[in-house]
Amino acid sequence: MVYQPLSGIKILDFSTLLPGPLASLMLAEAGAEILKIERPGGEELRHYPPKWGEVSALFACMNRGKKSLELDLRAEDAIKSVLPHIEQSDILIEQFRPGVMERLGLDYESMKKINPSLIYCSISSYGQTGPKARQAGHDLNFIADSGVLSFSSGPAEQPTLPPFLVGDIGGGTMPAVINILLALRLRDQTGEGCHLDISMTDNCFTFAAFLHAAGQQSGRYPDNGNWLLTGASPRYQLYATADDRLIACAALEQKFWDIFTNIIGLEEELKQDWKDPTKTKVRIAKLIKQKSSKDWMAYFDGADCCVSLVKSFDEALTDPHFMERGLFDYRIQQKNGETIGATVMPIDPQFRDWTQKVKGFPD
Secondary structure (H helix, E strand, C coil): CCCCCCCCCEEEECCCCCHHHHHHHHHHHCCCEEEEEECCCCCHHHHCCCEECCEEHHHHHHCCCCEEEECCCCCCCHHHHHHHHHHHCCEEEECCCCCHHHHCCCCHHHHHHHCCCCEEEEEECCCCCCCCCCCCCCHHHHHHHCCHHHHCCCCCCCCCCCCCCHHHHHHHHHHHHHHHHHHHHHHHHHCCCEEEEEECCHHHHHHHHHHHHHHHHHCCCCCCCCCHHHHHCCCEEEEECCCCCEEEEECCCHHHHHHHHHHHCCCHHHHCCCCCHHHHHHHHHHHHCCCCHHHHHHHHCCCCCCEEECCCHHHHHCCHHHHHCCCCCCEEECCCCCEEECCCCCCCHHHCCCCCCEECCCC
């Protein structure tokens, strides 16, 4: 038997969609045993496109290696069905609006009486307290309310939606995992559980650490697209090539900037980009546009200056570097034996069970 850091840890997961299920998946990959509580007919994510057989591909990815129990939590005997699992669990994860678990009789104070060592993790949009506590929201709302979206949302006539879920994953999943592990460590010392209040919007402020500090120091927070890492600097930009691919330049440090500007042939006076950043950006854009992406990447090959080609996801998945590191070795399997690649997890391979690379998902 392979021993993992969370071997023997039992988690009762009431969460749905992405933040909570991804958190329990990460813990499962480190050895925890997950029992997913689903409503009759299964949770909503099961039915999301694209389908993989009879179930959503995303559902399969989020629930690899978990067990499932369908239960109507509003039924009179629901609590009796759940209590044995509460008594045996180390961790409970829920993602309802504040007050829902209390109405169901499954709130932390009630569960604490049954299992004092239970670590009870509540993931919500705005936290368990405050004027917005019971307000509905999704990722876009979280980054909007926290001000994070305002720093790089594109022009008003053509606003840009971020391609990733900062609030759901960065504000919900990651803090949930971190705090659950901290709570387990504390329980090792005290023997007691606790209630974790994970607000996805609160945790978005962490992503604005640089901007927060800069604004407090200067007395003015950067405008949309007007900061070093959001478009103001020619050193941190996307530049289009002749074949309409994008070059990602992140030559922030002077040594990288010197190499980059020498390779593209930028005029000496424009290398001093602080004098007129816009003029330098415009000139670099014209220079990069003169050659194809293949030509430019040949020039930058071996040059240590923080320049990359913006790859399609297909290209990234076949990159020899990632393949050699085993990022895509794990698979999800249906009953008929068909498999697809599992979601890449930020769990060090030494903590995962390499004898179980192929796992099913809740039926």
